[in-house]
Amino acid sequence: MLERAGVFVVEGDINDKELLKKLFDVVPFTHVLHLAAQAGVRYAMQNPSSYVHSNIAGFVNLLEVCKSANPQPAIVWASSSSVYGLNSKVPFSENDRTDNPASLYAATKKAGEEIAHTYNFIYGLSITGLRFFTVYGPWGRPDMAYYFFTKNILNRRPITIFEASGHGSVARDFTFIDDVVKGCIAALDTAKKSTGSGGKKKKKGPAQLRIYNLGNTSPVPVSDLVSILEKHLKVKAIRKVQPMPRNGDVRFTHANISLAQKELGYKPTTDLEGGLKKFVRWYLSYHPDAKKKSAS
Numbered sequence: 001m002l003e004r005a006g007v008f009v010v011e012g013d014i015n016d017k018e019l020l021k022k023l024f025d026v027v028p029f030t031h032v033l034h035l036a037a038q039a040g041v042r043y044a045m046q047n048p049s050s051y052v053h054s055n056i057a058g059f060v061n062l063l064e065v066c067k068s069a070n071p072q073p074a075i076v077w078a079s080s081s082s083v084y085g086l087n088s089k090v091p092f093s094e095n096d097r098t099d100n101p102a103s104l105y106a107a108t109k110k111a112g113e114e115i116a117h118t119y120n121f122i123y124g125l126s127i128t129g130l131r132f133f134t135v136y137g138p139w140g141r142p143d144m145a146y147y148f149f150t151k152n153i154l155n156r157r158p159i160t161i162f163e164a165s166g167h168g169s170v171a172r173d174f175t176f177i178d179d180v181v182k183g184c185i186a187a188l189d190t191a192k193k194s195t196g197s198g199g200k201k202k203k204k205g206p207a208q209l210r211i212y213n214l215g216n217t218s219p220v221p222v223s224d225l226v227s228i229l230e231k232h233l234k235v236k237a238i239r240k241v242q243p244m245p246r247n248g249d250v251r252f253t254h255a256n257i258s259l260a261q262k263e264l265g266y267k268p269t270t271d272l273e274g275g276l277k278k279f280v281r282w283y284l285s286y287h288p289d290a291k292k293k294s295a296s
């Protein structure tokens with residue numbers, strides 16, 4: 001059974017080292033896709049330690065277990081577009097500066113990238129970080145704006161749309177889940193083997209260390225996102241426009257994806273209009289009461 005290729009989805013506490021060790025003792029993983037994290041930009045002001053716990057301590061825990069495993073797996077993990085922080089050069093490229101984080105969330109993801117470098121350098125772990133750009137779609141996160149906007153629009157409750165200074169729009173490079181999944185699979189498929197073993201760096205040379213943007217390359221103002229939701233839900237939103245609070249948000253994100261295109265064959269195919277249509281269809285079927293509230 002163990003020799004057969006397979007996929008294991010593991011849900012549990014990333015900080016539970018004994019559990020992880022046991023898992024690696026039983027299954028000789030060749031690849032690990034690590035998506036566990038405390039996500040969300042603004043929540044970091046309410047619960048900062050949860051970010052350190054999951055995104056830093058938890059990540060180190062996983063890397064500790066991976067470096068000691070035999071064979072060492074290749075790791076692909078979720079970083080974030082938020083590492084670009086206050087960077088104003090557009091579009092964001094992987095080699096742009098990432099030392100101006102605007103939130104603790106971003107700082108912990110950036111720390112993850114530095115920690116990845118260390119484990120790659122010392123132990124020969126093959127590591128690929130993927131900078132996700134505001135990923136949305138069916139089965140998405142209820143704490144994200146597109147999701148709770150949908151809920152509030154259907155309940156005829158007001159939604160708050162942030163604007164930048166001078167009534168400027170706030171925009172995101174919203175990226176549809178199916179495109180991101182393809183990027184993740186391509187990163188796994190192109191990951192090279194780690195070069196260490198059992199906690200030691202072998203003399204097989206340096207291991208692969210990669211970072212890619214997985215975005216959509218077309219930023220959309222948040223107010224346009226709301227208009228698309230209104231159209232698909234057939235309900236008018238009650239909009240409250242307010243200046244963007246200084247709570248970790250940045251004004252815009254915009255991915256340059258040429259590196260991922262070249263090396264992973266990554267090519268997003270879903271625009272926000274089409275992606276939100278799929279999301280709304282899923283939302284109305286998943287939330288039993290929602291269909292009655294929608295005019296569609």
Ligand SMILES: O=C(O)[C@H]1O[C@H](OP(=O)(O)OP(=O)(O)OC[C@H]2O[C@@H](n3ccc(=O)[nH]c3=O)[C@H](O)[C@@H]2O)[C@H](O)[C@@H](O)[C@@H]1O
Binds near residue numbers: 131
């Ligand atoms: O790109 C990323 O890496 C990040 O994308 C999202 O972060 P964010 O873009 O802030 O996503 P939302 O919280 O869904 O906000 C989307 C947009 O709506 C705006 N917004 C949010 C909330 C609100 O009440 N009003 C409002 O206008 C935000 O300013 C932002 O421009 C995810 O929540 C992060 O986990 C992820 O790392």
